[in-house]
Structure formats: C-alpha cells, structure tokens
Amino acid sequence: MRVLVTGCAGFIGSHLCRRLLADGHEVVGVDCFTPYYPRAIKEANVADLLPDPNFTLLELDLATADLRPLLDGVEIVYHQAAQAGVRASWGTQFESYIRHNVLATQRLLEAAKASRLRKFVYASSSSIYGDAECYPTSEDVVPRPVSPYGVTKLAAEQLTYLYWKNYGVPTIALRYFTVYGPGQRPDMAFHKFILAALQGRPVQIYGDGNQTRDFTFVEDAVEANISAGQCEASGVALNVGGGSRVTVNEVLQMLGEILQMELVVEHLPPQKGDVRHTSADITLASRLLGYEPKVDIKTGLELEAAWLQQLLVARAA
Numbered sequence: 001m002r003v004l005v006t007g008c009a010g011f012i013g014s015h016l017c018r019r020l021l022a023d024g025h026e027v028v029g030v031d032c033f034t035p036y037y038p039r040a041i042k043e044a045n046v047a048d049l050l051p052d053p054n055f056t057l058l059e060l061d062l063a064t065a066d067l068r069p070l071l072d073g074v075e076i077v078y079h080q081a082a083q084a085g086v087r088a089s090w091g092t093q094f095e096s097y098i099r100h101n102v103l104a105t106q107r108l109l110e111a112a113k114a115s116r117l118r119k120f121v122y123a124s125s126s127s128i129y130g131d132a133e134c135y136p137t138s139e140d141v142v143p144r145p146v147s148p149y150g151v152t153k154l155a156a157e158q159l160t161y162l163y164w165k166n167y168g169v170p171t172i173a174l175r176y177f178t179v180y181g182p183g184q185r186p187d188m189a190f191h192k193f194i195l196a197a198l199q200g201r202p203v204q205i206y207g208d209g210n211q212t213r214d215f216t217f218v219e220d221a222v223e224a225n226i227s228a229g230q231c232e233a234s235g236v237a238l239n240v241g242g243g244s245r246v247t248v249n250e251v252l253q254m255l256g257e258i259l260q261m262e263l264v265v266e267h268l269p270p271q272k273g274d275v276r277h278t279s280a281d282i283t284l285a286s287r288l289l290g291y292e293p294k295v296d297i298k299t300g301l302e303l304e305a306a307w308l309q310q311l312l313v314a315r316a317a
C-alpha cells in the first residue's frame with residue numbers, strides 16, 4: 001500500500017515511517033525542515049530510511065506546495081507535520097504555528113477531498129485540553145487550551161472533523177500525550193534532562209516539579225497510528241496516553257537511578273502555556289483501536305537514556 005507521512009523527518013514521523021516500511025508499505029515522506037531545531041537532527045532521523053527503495057523523501061512546505069499530485073495513489077495519510085512546542089508558541093512565533101499547524105492541515109484536507117483515501121490520520125495533542133476539568137480526561141471534556149500552540153492543534157483537529165462531516169474525508173485524530181523515547185525532540189523535557197545530567201550540567205525544572213504528564217512511549221504512539229489507519233471509525237478524536245502518569249520529580253528520581261548519578265536540580269519559574277497535569281482516559285482508543293500502551297515509563301526512560309548515551313559517544317569519536 002502507498003501511504004503519505006507528513007513530518008517524516010520529525011521525532012514521531014520518522015519512527016512511523018520506519019514501522020510502515022518494515023510492514024512492507026511504500027512510504028512517501030514529506031518534510032519542510034523548519035529551523036525550530038537543527039536540520040542535522042532531522043536528517044539523522046531519516047538517514048537509515050533513505051536507502052530503502054520503498055521510501056521517498058520530498059522536501060516541501062504543505063502551506064504552499066501543490067498537494068494534489070502528492071496524494072496520487074495514496075491510500076492513507078498520516079499527518080504528523082506540525083510546528084511543535086508548547087512554550088515557544090507566544091508572540092511573533094504564533095505566525096509559524098498558524099502556518100504549519102492550521103493552514104498546512106487545511107490545504108492537505110482540501111487536496112484530500114478529491115482523492116479516495118482510506119484514512120486521514122491527524123496527530124493532535126493533549127494540549128488541546130488545557131487545565132482539564134477532570135482527570136483522567138475523556139474526549140468529551142470541553143477543550144480549553146492554555147497555549148497558543150494548543151489553540152492551533154485544536155483548530156486543525158476541528159478542521160479534520162468538518163472535512164469528514166462536509167466532504168466525507170475519512171479523518172481520525174489522535175491526541176498524543178507527551179511522547180518520548182529514542183529520537184525525542186531536543187526541546188522536550190526528557191531529552192534535556194538526560195543530556196544535562198550526562199554533560200554534568202544542572203537539570204532545569206519549571207516550577208516545583210510536581211506537575212504530572214501521562215508520558216507516552218513513541219512505539220505506542222506509532223502502534224496507535226497503525227491501528228487508526230485501519231479502523232472503521234471516522235470523524236472522531238481519541239486519546240493516546242501512555243498509562244504512566246508521573247510527576248516530573250518522580251521522573252528525575254528514576255533518571256538518577258538509571259544513570260546512577262546524583263542529579264543537580266535548578267528550579268526555574270513555571271512557564272506560560274504549560275498545563276499543570278495531563279492524564280488520558282484511553283477507554284475510547286482501546287475500544288475503537290484495541291489500543292493498549294505496552295512500554296512503562298521506567299523501561300521507556302532507560303531506552304531514551306541509552307540512545308542519548310550512544311549519541312554522545314558517537315559525537316565524541
């Protein structure tokens with residue numbers, strides 16, 4: 001089957017491509033290599049995929065490119081491309097979030113109207129909930145984002161719904177809860193914590209460290225995408241959580257044990273746009289996708305730490 005993965009050189013997109021290729025699919029990967037973090041990191045994410053004859057990498061911007069030809073013969077779209085980062089979405093940066101999250105999604109959906117897709121899977125985010133009314137949070141809780149990023153992810157998610165409602169584009173949205181693991185973006189907490197510890201710098205915590213996240217291992221998020229691509233349901237949004245809701249302080253405790261070192265912690269003020277807690281009710285994803293997270297937080301942290309340790313060794317060589 002021919003599939004399209006947008007944001008293929010990103011953290012989750014590259015893992016998803018690897019899995020789709022291993023499953024025998026022909027993967028067209030699109031990325032526009034935004035400068036949010038170094039291009040070299042994204043190139044490294046796809047380096048092992050490029051020699052595969054079933055993989056094509058196209059560098060283009062979904063906000064301007066002609067998208068109709070891109071969907072020729074494509075059966076499933078996995079739309080992972082986004083301007084990521086909750087805390088960076090204020091001020092003048094917002095324009096980039098509108099462009100890469102809202103406009104890009106709308107243009108892809110317009111192109112999808114004319115094609116015969118089996119499924120259009122959209123990477124949504126737990127940030128659409130904001131400080132939710134209740135935990136664990138189910139999909140029928142009123143979304144009320146507290147970051148400009150969350151507003152754009154929600155706007156795009158609602159676009160996927162209305163293109164299903166009005167034009168029958170078979171969309172499904174996956175609300176990821178703080179995905180981590182090998183290849184994690186360099187602006188995200190675990191990547192920063194592990195690197196700081198390994199390089200002998202203090203680990204910087206925003207606020208008191210008692211905020212919680214339902215951290216989700218990247219291969220579990222990939223599995224949710226694979227199931228979403230094959231499922232019957234359309235026009236729905238599903239929580240994809242990791243089943244590992246822990247505080248940031250608990251994560252640091254675990255990391256100290258994994259790295260076998262005393263971490264030096266520096267507390268910085270809480271950041272605007274950060275929610276206090278996330279916790280996913282995954283009943284719906286479990287019912288519609290058979291989704292069940294498999295990797296617990298300790299195992300996942302070990303895998304991410306091992307990846308970063310190897311990376312540092314390779315860089316030093």
Ligand code: UGA
Nearest residue numbers: 084085125126127176177178188189192204205206211274
């Ligand atoms: C993450 C992703 O970055 C978003 O793209 C995604 O949409 C979102 O998850 C989601 O679930 O919707 P976030 O939860 O902020 O956002 O992920 P991290 O950067 O890993 O932060 C996790 C926690 O660690 C937050 O409470 C944050 O305040 C804290 N943190 C982060 C620190 O204390 N110090 C840091 O240096 C970085």
